[in-house]
Amino acid sequence: MGILDYIGLGFLAVVQGPEIFGIPATLVMTLLGFLLGILVGATPGLAGPMAMAISLPILISIFGYTPDALLPVLGFLVGVMKGATIGGAVPAILFNTPGTPDAYMTTLDGYPMTQSGQAGRALRIAHVSSASGDTFSDVILILCAPFLAVLVERYLDLPEKTALLILSLAFIAAVIGNSVGKGLISLGLGLFAVSIGTGNDFYPRLSGGSPALAAGFSVTSVVLGVLILGEVFKGIEDLRQSKATSGKVARAPLEGAQRLAEGDLGRIAPFIGRSAVIGTVIGALPGVGSTLAATLGYASGHKLHARSGKTPSFGHGAPEGIASTEAANSSVSGANLIPVLSLGIPGNAAAVFLILAMDSIGGFNPGPSVFRFTADVVNPELVIAFGLFTVMMFANLLNWTIGGAFMRTIGFLAGVPKQILLPVVLLLTLTSIYVGNPKLSEIWIAIGFGILGYLMRRLNISPLPFVIAFILGSRLEETARQAFDATGANPFFLFTSPIAFAFTALAVLVIALSLRSNRSAAS
């Protein structure tokens, strides 16, 4: 059985599987998932993983635990993942409220474009960049998945993975915002917050004996609190002050060309190309995820743009800024399946639900056996993998067609008065948090972190290092514990292998260089 045979079998598994109204169920479910993904992505306060979490039990109860259920269920989840990625740019651009940490960098240039009346153009740039990054990543996934998976696992052992996580955190603290000091403060606060109520000991650390703190903070409450509630609180105060000073509430105009301007595609193409490569490489690394890809894509685009000397600069409504972020975070989705399929390690929250679906339904065990090409007998897991690749390409087609139409029409939302929108977004976010975890204490925790997000914005501290540190903190601690144990309690495990040493040295170097560049910029 050669690769072409498996491609054919994978395609047939999609089109000859169960049907809904005479149409292959996998295609119908992918389309439905994509539409749901766009909707939740475009709704501030909702996000793809939340929709996946709610849908998964419903899907399993509809399709059951048979092998035939795998592709329709995975198709739906892949549809949600891709739809939410493209839709996630909408609230970031129109309302400055990123639905996910990945979309935070999109706000930096997307929202200034909305404020200057170019919401439609910004949305179109986001769509082209996102769909291009997605296509590139899917193609790389199909071509390289078996080989890349083996390479990554061969060279990254526990100390290297710990050092890579430290490098990721140091990089984010140094690059985001315009002050390394404030980046480190944000990072430290995120790590401290994730420490509360967790740990290996029977006593939940730093909980002060309080039952509310003993369970730790849920990721949803913290991330949505800092990113969305913080922005909503600041936005309401800004509107209040504008009303107090000018007598009327400031409103974003919707004027000028909403289409792509002439030369826009040529202008953003190099940024899309760079970010697509960055996102794909990051996506292929196990356990790193799309937020880092978006950050690195943006930072790389920032440098390229600064060298060209074009205006507007990054952070002030540069279309290249949107292109760099969106291409990078979208190109993670395909490559992210490399560690998922071959190692069973998720790179982001969406990938967790794909693994959960595979585990729940059965018949597909992510691991090295998936990519075993057998000469005489059919490897059913490889057929499913190629079926999944077919689904990815179909979802990609939807991304270009339906996704494009959606992004061309959604710009009218920018005209909704912000003083109405922000309170509604607040209620929606708090309701979403409660529906996911029905305790009023979760709402108050989210409000608490919303106030922290508000204070950080008022003090010009970027909330992104906080959020990433919170997401990666537990993984960092767990990997470090395992690396420490595996190296026979060697306290210098970060320096014993050349790769781990290089990552650790790079982490220190990136902080030192950014500090120097901050000081030279000031002088």
Add this chain to the structure above:
Amino acid sequence: MLRSLSSSHILGLVCILATVLALAVWIPLDIETGLIEKVRRQTSIGDSLLPTLACGFVLLGGLFLFLPGKDSGEALTGVNLRYLILLLVILAVAFAAMRWLGPVLVWAFTEEGVYRNLRDTAPWKYVGYITGGTILVSGLLAMVEGKVTVRGIVIGLIATLALILVYDLPFDDLLLPPNGDV
């Protein structure tokens, strides 16, 4: 003396003091294991390491703010603090109404008398959510516009009803606030 410090320096000072306090008091008193733990001759990383590392980052960040550099000039003012207090009051009133209105009405107007038994029965399950949600939306709108308006109340009502349509009607197993707590 504080007046002569820039906003970045004040932030740096607060961070340094907070981390010293956390490292000297909170972490030693509220974590059972140290940085490195030895149990039955096996050495492993203790629970104190991650929060200590976190404090280290905050401390380093605070110290970096004292290095010569550009001060963004962003600082908290009395206006910001007054706004936060008003915001918290509106949130507290809205969530108090959300939490308690349903149980009070059930106690006053039904023979059942216990909200928990009716928390999945219309209209009782919606009473608190609609009232609290409307107070939240219209209250924040009033905060921006400087007055409570009928328009604001109608917008709040429409928003809560729309969210009921999205979350409650299609899914039997999802609970709107406060019905998971009562």
